Amino acid sequence: xxxxxxxxxxxxxxxxxxxxxxxxxxxxxxxxxxxxxxxxxxxxxxxxxxxxxxxxxxxxxxxxxxxxxxxxxxxxxxxxxxxxxxxxxxxxxxxxxxxxxxxxxxxxxxxxxxxxxxxxxxxxxxxxxxxxxxxxxxxxxxxxxxxxxxxxxxxxxxxxxxxxxxxxxxxxxxxxxxxxxxxxxxxxxxxxxxxxxxxxxxxxxxxxxxxxxxx
Amino acid sequence: xxxxxxxxxxxxxxxxxxxxxxxxxxxxxxxxxxxxxxxxxxxxxxxxxxxxxxxxxxxxxxxxxxxxxxxxxxxxxxxxxxxxxxxxxxxxxxxxxxxxxxxxxxxxxxxxxxxxxxxxxxxxxxxxxxxxxxxxxxxxxxxxxxxxxxxxxxxxxxxxxxxxxxxxxxxxxxxxxxxxxxxxxxxxxxxxxxxxxxxxxxxxxxxxxxxxxxxxxxxxxxxxxxxxxxxxxxxxxxxxxxxxxxxxxxxxxxxxxxxxxxxxxxxxxxxxxxxxxxxxxxxxxxxxxxxxxxxxxxxxxxx
Numbered sequence: 001x002x003x004x005x006x007x008x009x010x011x012x013x014x015x016x017x018x019x020x021x022x023x024x025x026x027x028x029x030x031x032x033x034x035x036x037x038x039x040x041x042x043x044x045x046x047x048x049x050x051x052x053x054x055x056x057x058x059x060x061x062x063x064x065x066x067x068x069x070x071x072x073x074x075x076x077x078x079x080x081x082x083x084x085x086x087x088x089x090x091x092x093x094x095x096x097x098x099x100x101x102x103x104x105x106x107x108x109x110x111x112x113x114x115x116x117x118x119x120x121x122x123x124x125x126x127x128x129x130x131x132x133x134x135x136x137x138x139x140x141x142x143x144x145x146x147x148x149x150x151x152x153x154x155x156x157x158x159x160x161x162x163x164x165x166x167x168x169x170x171x172x173x174x175x176x177x178x179x180x181x182x183x184x185x186x187x188x189x190x191x192x193x194x195x196x197x198x199x200x201x202x203x204x205x206x207x208x209x210x211x212x213x214x215x
Numbered sequence: 216x217x218x219x220x221x222x223x224x225x226x227x228x229x230x231x232x233x234x235x236x237x238x239x240x241x242x243x244x245x246x247x248x249x250x251x252x253x254x255x256x257x258x259x260x261x262x263x264x265x266x267x268x269x270x271x272x273x274x275x276x277x278x279x280x281x282x283x284x285x286x287x288x289x290x291x292x293x294x295x296x297x298x299x300x301x302x303x304x305x306x307x308x309x310x311x312x313x314x315x316x317x318x319x320x321x322x323x324x325x326x327x328x329x330x331x332x333x334x335x336x337x338x339x340x341x342x343x344x345x346x347x348x349x350x351x352x353x354x355x356x357x358x359x360x361x362x363x364x365x366x367x368x369x370x371x372x373x374x375x376x377x378x379x380x381x382x383x384x385x386x387x388x389x390x391x392x393x394x395x396x397x398x399x400x401x402x403x404x405x406x407x408x409x410x411x412x413x414x415x416x417x418x419x420x421x422x423x424x425x426x427x428x429x430x431x432x433x434x435x436x437x438x439x440x441x442x443x444x445x446x447x448x449x450x451x452x453x454x455x456x457x458x459x460x461x462x463x464x465x466x467x468x469x470x471x472x473x474x475x476x477x478x479x480x481x482x483x484x485x486x487x488x489x490x491x492x493x494x495x496x497x498x499x500x501x502x503x504x505x506x507x508x509x510x511x512x513x514x515x516x517x518x
Contacts, residue, residue, distance in 0.1 A: 164394075164397075174403065176398070178403070179353055179354075179356045
């Protein structure tokens with residue numbers, strides 16, 4: 001208990017940064033991932049190819065490398081200067097959206113093709129079919145894998161500790177330098193993550209209940 | 216052009232990440248002005264040594280090899296040459312000297328690089344017999360490990376670009392980007408004492424990444440113990456300089472298993488002997504002394 005109480009000025013702000021990283025990257029990757037999924041099922045071959053390439057490249061790149069790119073290589077290009085926090089959000093978003101894209105795409109595949117055909121018969125365009133008919137049905141069927149991906153994102157935020165973002169992943173180093181027992185410190189960090197993940201699990205359960213489809 | 220910069224950047228990033236991005240051979244990087252052709256002393260390996268009641272020594276004896284914890288990324292103190300795999304520096308020499316007094320020659324030493332945050336764990340797990348690597352003696356740490364020392368007195372200082380005259384000490388850091396290793400004591404001090412704004416604190420896994428960022432002007436100062444900074448300044452004397460205004464006391468000690476009193480007494484004697492017979496001075500002159508700075512001998516605190 002001492003390890004936690006003596007170091008609240010570390011645990012508090014660092015976990016807060018973790019939550020901020022997660023929230024921003026989660027919103028970003030849900031948006032980007034959905035757009036990518038739409039690209040992958042779109043009738044335009046160029047969009048399909050672009051979406052497929054993105055997923056293939058990013059999903060096969062270790063997250064650490066994505067971080068290293070945005071923190072060490074990207075500044076040399078001198079396009080827009082990113083703070084380390086922003087760079088971390090961008091890396092996490094870029095990486096996670098590839099996984100979100102695949103989850104959403106699998107959801108789209110669960111919607112019977114007849115629905116899209118019916119929409120087309122009514123004279124709806126691609127955007128309307130996707131936005132009003134397919135996606136609402138697709139998303140509700142993929143809540144569990146979507147939340148799993150977000151949980152993975154939450155835990156992936158700890159990589160940012162190696163790239164100059166003071167968040168939960170860096171707590172161990174701080175405690176060690178202060179001379180506290182690292183094992184106990186790590187147990188508290190793990191406990192913090194359990195709480196955060198339980199919140200996500202709770203969201204998953206309530207969404208599943210509310211959106212459950214009777215087939 | 217952009218693509219080439221990108222490719223180079225990626226390569227550098229990747230290398231820095233795997234900590235292979237070391238350039239030059241720092242042990243020969245003495246500035247031209249240093250005239251002393253100091254050579255490293257040789258250590259006589261003691262015969263038939265026995266340290267009764269020391270678990271760490273018994274373990275090393277039965278293995279026939281001594282595993283020593285060191286740093287591998289600090290020029291002048293503990294540095295691993297990426298091509299030859301040999302370790303060099305002040306801390307490494309101290310470790311070697313102590314090993315000789317315990318009856319282990321160079322061929323019977325296994326170096327194990329241990330980063331700062333893992334030191335207590337490596338020592339208490341028995342992964343290393345003892346640890347020599349810029350290890351500051353603190354009361355809090357004494358509750359987890361035992362120390363022999365100080366064998367060197369360092370202090371927190373700042374490394375800046377040579378043409379940057381705006382940083383003259385810790386009070387001039389406001390608005391400047393300051394870099395050090397994640398969670399290290401120096402960067403915690405900067406954070407706690409508000410020496411610069413929290414947004415300007417940059418933390419990486421190793422000092423070399425910080426120095427890279429200093430050279431590309433993404434940070435304005437690297438802060439840690441002066442001994443470490445001098446090593447980096449000696450590598451690149453035309454572009455980097457150490458401010459030279461220490462604002463903390465960092466007595467370095469040899470870390471070993473808590474309450475391993477037998478081994479501690481033995482190492483204490485070895486270090487005391489090296490201080491008395493001039494070996495310590497020779498080691499200093501051949502390693503850290505090459506940067507042109509002098510050091511005063513510390514006085515061992517035996518507890």
